[in-house]
Amino acid sequence: MSDSRQDETFKVVDRRLFNEEGELRKDIAEQQDRERETVPAAAAQQKSAAGALGAKSGVSAISGGAQGVAVPVPEPAKDAPKRLPAFENLTRWMGQNAAMLLGGYADPHTGQPMLDLEGAREMIDMLDALREKTIGNLAPEEDQLILDVLGNLKLAFMEMTKAAAAASAPGKVKSRT
Numbered sequence: 001m002s003d004s005r006q007d008e009t010f011k012v013v014d015r016r017l018f019n020e021e022g023e024l025r026k027d028i029a030e031q032q033d034r035e036r037e038t039v040p041a042a043a044a045q046q047k048s049a050a051g052a053l054g055a056k057s058g059v060s061a062i063s064g065g066a067q068g069v070a071v072p073v074p075e076p077a078k079d080a081p082k083r084l085p086a087f088e089n090l091t092r093w094m095g096q097n098a099a100m101l102l103g104g105y106a107d108p109h110t111g112q113p114m115l116d117l118e119g120a121r122e123m124i125d126m127l128d129a130l131r132e133k134t135i136g137n138l139a140p141e142e143d144q145l146i147l148d149v150l151g152n153l154k155l156a157f158m159e160m161t162k163a164a165a166a167a168s169a170p171g172k173v174k175s176r177t
Helices: 026-053 085-101 117-134 140-172
Strands: 059-062 069-072 102-106 113-115
Touching: 085 102, 085 113, 085 117, 085 140, 102 140, 117 140
Parallel strands: none
Antiparallel strands: 059 069, 102 113
16 A cells, blocks of 8 residues: 655745845746747747637737737636735735844834844734635735735745854854763
């Protein structure tokens, strides 16, 4: 009796555009160049198909990096949740407060970055709870916003936790003799 979960793996892909020094990553630049080269050929084929389908079929030609590429535009359901600016503002406000506690902002009195990992963890947990309790009740844009904010905060929290541990590690190292 073999467990199929043993064969399952996942791959973590770093999609950040810049390295730690703030320079554009070479592998990302090369990938973008390859995508730019392949998009014009595919765009020409899909552009003619998009023109034939028209707007009634729910296909729209978009511009930008992939000019003229046909992209299906889903029709919003009649009972779909509506976007609420108040929810988006709440999400951003909580995200900014968590970022502030992770050293993203300077204390107005001292000018030094504030770092409160426990407070940031609580804010991130509150955002997680908010998302969990609103699943199915959010507009797609709201759901994407809260996912983006949570992802960025969790990544920053991990990096700050590692940095804090590394900074305090030399003082805590004890040798056994």
